Amino acid sequence: MLIQERETTRNWQPIIQQFEAIAGKNNVVRRKEELLVYECDGLTSYRNRPDVVVLPRTTAEVAAIVQVCAQNQIPFVTRGSGTGLSGGALPVDGCVLIVTTLMKQILEIDLENQRVVVQPGVINSWVTQAVSGAGFFYAPDPSSQIICSIGGNVAENSGGVHCLKYGVTTNHVLGLKVVTPTGEIVDMGGSLPEMPGYDLTGVFVGSEGTLGIATEVTLRLVKTPESIRVLLADFTSVEAAAATVSDIIGAGIIPGGIEMMDNLSINAVEDVVATNCYPRDAVAILLVEVDGLEVEAAENTKRVEAICLQNGARHVRIATDADERLTLWKGRKAAFAAMGKLSPDYYVQDGVIPRTKLEYVLKTIAELGDRYGYYVANVFHAGDGNLHPLILYDNAVPGALEQVEELGGEILKLCVKVGGSISGEHGIGADKRCYMPEMFSPADLETMQWVRQAIDPQTIANPTKLFPTPRTCGEAAKPSASQAFAGVDRF
Amino acid sequence: MLIQERETTRNWQPIIQQFEAIAGKNNVVRRKEELLVYECDGLTSYRNRPDVVVLPRTTAEVAAIVQVCAQNQIPFVTRGSGTGLSGGALPVDGCVLIVTTLMKQILEIDLENQRVVVQPGVINSWVTQAVSGAGFFYAPDPSSQIICSIGGNVAENSGGVHCLKYGVTTNHVLGLKVVTPTGEIVDMGGSLPEMPGYDLTGVFVGSEGTLGIATEVTLRLVKTPESIRVLLADFTSVEAAAATVSDIIGAGIIPGGIEMMDNLSINAVEDVVATNCYPRDAVAILLVEVDGLEVEAAENTKRVEAICLQNGARHVRIATDADERLTLWKGRKAAFAAMGKLSPDYYVQDGVIPRTKLEYVLKTIAELGDRYGYYVANVFHAGDGNLHPLILYDNAVPGALEQVEELGGEILKLCVKVGGSISGEHGIGADKRCYMPEMFSPADLETMQWVRQAIDPQTIANPTKLFPTPRTCGEAAKPSASQAFAGVDRF
Structure with a gap:
């Protein structure tokens, strides 16, 4: 097995020590062999090894990790189950990969108000399993529902077979607790369908990891049809x-x-x-x-x-x-x-x-x-x-x-x-960002970038994803030579 | 009839000339007696006379007017039919009031794809009237539906009797053409229910005139039930x-x-x-x-x-x-x-x-x-x-x-x-901004303000609305002495 070495100029040791103090030694991954599993998501033709992987368990741990990243201008990429099909969780060069798989608690089930609160690592199908006995279900059902995480669903605004009638993820997320890329903890939305002020929940859902990390998600439940x-x-x-x-x-x-x-x-x-x-x-x-x-x-x-x-x-x-x-x-x-x-x-x-x-x-x-x-x-x-x-x-x-x-x-x-879109439910990620100008004018994309800059002034949250850099299609939108592996069979 | 005079330090003459060149002489209102009708919206206990009123007819005219405002740092307030109940269209001191009542064209009816495109001054009930013969309706139905405008509905994310089943305005707006507070023309969303990138449409709906002016609105139609x-x-x-x-x-x-x-x-x-x-x-x-x-x-x-x-x-x-x-x-x-x-x-x-x-x-x-x-x-x-x-x-x-x-x-x-909200469908406007900290933490409100600043760096679009200034309840959140009139009977 050949693992390519990449130059890194950062001295990771003091950073790692901080991560270990925050999340525990066992939850910081640094060995190259262990990092291999995090090289790609469901878009297996794009690969890149993260420098460090951290697996936090709580909102406070996520905030502390992101604060370390922000203080040191270290890019971070968030990963749930890694089933995404557009490379949204593909590590970027020199990044910390923050993996939510240990955040798998269903925090609250409130059947009277038809909602649940979950951590981002909770698997999509667990939500329905937890409430189906009482006659409810969670509607968005991507094909990967037995393995994909709610946090990933939020990032990609996932759909599924039943979204024709019931809508996609954004129609089912009432509120979010988010760690912003500056390390602040912010509540967006709440437990009601509509809230005053800007609908930041709506912007966050589908933002593909570029606006921070959702650490608690309040989901709407639907009554199981007769x-x-x-x-x-x-x-x-x-x-x-x-x-x-x-x-x-x-x-x-x-x-x-x-x-x-x-x-x-x-x-x-x-x-x-x-x-x-x-x-x-x-x-x-x-x-x-x-x-x-x-x-x-x-x-x-x-x-x-x-x-x-x-x-x-x-x-x-x-x-x-x-x-x-x-x-x-x-x-x-x-x-x-x-x-x-x-x-x-x-x-x-x-x-x-x-x-x-x-x-x-x-x-x-x-x-x-x-x-x-x-x-x-x-x-x-x-x-x-x-x-x-x-x-x-x-x-x-x-x-x-x-x-x-x-x-x-x-x-x-x-x-x-014909008046359609370059993505239905898989997201833009690393794969399709060069096609964004096919759908949006420079002014449209710039307005989105203003919002990104407002929330992430250092552009450390999943940089190079979602938006085209440079703004037209071309080599820049493709994975770099060191990133691109053609398939699993190379190993 | 007593009309209070207010000091103004701005030399309006060159600005007025530009507005007249853009919108035509007849569509710029400057006489005090004529300005009176624009002093308040449906929240009649708050009153303030605008310095100038302009009534544009097209997106290009709106953009040109806003550009003049931006170049001269003049605050502007947008007004539809003026039926709002939270003072969202209440003029602020020294402002230009941009009134959309001449923008009343239904631009496109596409029954096959169940959508219409309208200008913001189109009255809510006109939409259903235009499509009911073909078996469709526009679902959000505020009590004021025979007089309120779609642009105002978008600003306030209006509800109505049928929103229990069909959802509020944000669930029915597919896309927007927006003039941002910097005078740029931006498309948000489109004609499909979901689009990649940030959901700016969702942020704009309910932003109460603080993020610009919607000049075209693409609405979803619903089949009339049997x-x-x-x-x-x-x-x-x-x-x-x-x-x-x-x-x-x-x-x-x-x-x-x-x-x-x-x-x-x-x-x-x-x-x-x-x-x-x-x-x-x-x-x-x-x-x-x-x-x-x-x-x-x-x-x-x-x-x-x-x-x-x-x-x-x-x-x-x-x-x-x-x-x-x-x-x-x-x-x-x-x-x-x-x-x-x-x-x-x-x-x-x-x-x-x-x-x-x-x-x-x-x-x-x-x-x-x-x-x-x-x-x-x-x-x-x-x-x-x-x-x-x-x-x-x-x-x-x-x-x-x-x-x-x-x-x-x-x-x-x-x-x-009890876990609820300070506004269901009337908005925050001038009336309830001092209660925002009851619902949102300082970090939550700050994140919204970041987004506002990103889109409106000079804070000229409906300033002093929606967000508390200063951040706690008190005199500052109430109308100033010159603004507050207790009722219509004073005239």
Whole structure:
């Protein structure tokens, strides 16, 4: 195993001593071999070793650590479970990585007011587990929900299957305790849906670690619906499936979620998990979950079924009990993992388009894939127009990653061109900052930077992330040679 | 008619000439008599004459006007329809008042993507009128909706009866074009529910004119529900009505709105508009609107009726058609106006409490009223715990306003004490800034001020509003002697 050495000019010893005094010797990681696990997050093609890792347990410890960083102008990057897909938790050169995995307490459960207060290292699915017995759930459900942390969800404003009806993370965070990059402890929001003054909670959610560290998060709980049904409809054209999505929403129905999978994804999934209910010859399938009162779910199921059939669905299968629902969802949940069967590597994009442009954009993505010579599978949140094109490639082929990144960029530009966005739920991070000027004018970006400078005058919180430096696309936005490792197989 | 003269040291002539060149001679108001109408907003107890009023028509004109202000360090205050209840549009000394009433165009209606783009002077109810034929509505509906402007709604993050289910203004603003206090034109958000980067739209909504002027607002439209029913339930105790509210929400039902009126309000309303359906001997009534699919509304109506009866409601009357619904709502809509029958003046408070504290807080408000010797009527959004205590008094009695303001302050402190907020939907403005430290620590307020300074480095946009100056309650937070007029009858 080869570990590249990087020059460091800082004398870390006095800093380390302070960190050890704050967090305890066991919670400061300094050995190179141990630092390896923190080199990347879910965006494994970008890697960089942090100089030090600290694992605090309390708000006070986080504040003390950040104060040391601020006094010494040391950049810090915050990391939760490290499942992010845009490199938000990728260490920057010479940084301290502050890892929240020891901050995993659910601090308060207040069912009467439908809220919980958690530490940032609490895993997303633990929240629902803690309250489901009382008839509640926590709505945002990224695919990684059994491993991703609430703190990471807050940083990236995570979405998920059910965000069509219930909204993304920002719609479910009532309040935050935050350690700012100057080491101050600040409360944002509170336990009420609306508070006077500036909505700093809203700015913090989705700020990708650039405005400080959330050390307590107050989350809104939602009542578990009385009834949930899932419909699986299969189509012989993408057009028909796309039109069905538009028609469902146009009819005023807001399903819990509407997911689409294309033929490539269907076959990958059937090869791997054999649901035996996704027809291998379908060009596209839709999974539609409707929920609410029993009467409401029954009525909406009828309506959705009719709309699917009107648009030429060959079959509509309806799951009413929990087991059947699980069977229908099983393939969708396994879709990303199943791509491993088709290709040694894949690159997942995350763009948003207006729902009405689905048909055109999917067709154009296929054409782009043909032009570049790569298969692109599509498994995505069709109801919100949140695409996840998966570009299949082999990292061992020299130059393939660069081509795939270029193709990914073309897809993002296409999203922006039709009035969409370069990110739905995975964030900008290190990966997509060079595309920010595609969406925002220099004045728009400058206004965001003013806010960043106001909260982090030394720019030590996750520097080089989110915003383009310099402001146009180019080499600067790509990882430096010392940062870039092409894949896990190099080790 | 006595108009107090105030010393001004600024030579306005060259500034006026620039304004006239930008907006046209007819759209610059300078004559004292004409300036009188702009002296106050809906908080009529605070008055101050602006030095100049300008009425721009376009984003470019607004930007040019603000640039003149910025170059000359002239404070500016923005005003929509002037219906605000916290003095947000109250002119500050030596200011230019920028009035948006000529910016009343609906710029774009995009039903396919369920959104509209409007200028800030567009009246709230015009939006629904423009799209109701196609089966859509704009959800936030303050009582002043037939006169208040969207720009004012954005500034104050306005609510309304239907915000229990549909959320307040911030949940319905997708994007903004903003002229910042430095005169730059910036786009915030867009036409999609979520955008990457900092959520500046969220910060701007509710910033009460301190971060610039919204010149275009992209609003989300909601599908009109298939069925709407209204229930009127009358109770012999506040406790029973309050418990009913908690039980409805606790059962997982989210009505369109739940409004409560107490005996004082009921009788005022029956005296004035004679609905003949609010029982005069009821201690409290609830108006509950349920909506959704026909089957869903029918089912929820049954459930709500049962919950009301279980909690001891004497009668439950149900309106299913539009006329009947209008009859039941008529009294609620006229409630504030009807207070004029009971008392020459009233002072309306706007606090929020956790729903579970309704009973305790209403009892304590009554005790506070007794102690101060004033009647307090309660007409409010019970479902969100958004209280509107109306303190009845006579402004002609010397010292009455001061006493009433003190009583209002006690009510706000009570709201904060039980975990609530000093403002639900009316904003902080000039009226409640001295109570901000009741809710926020010095570090919390300082962080907000950092953001303000970042966007408005000269603090010329609505200075002295929203934030306490100095930071504790006291004389400084009250209007200056030259500003304070006790009532309209002085003229």
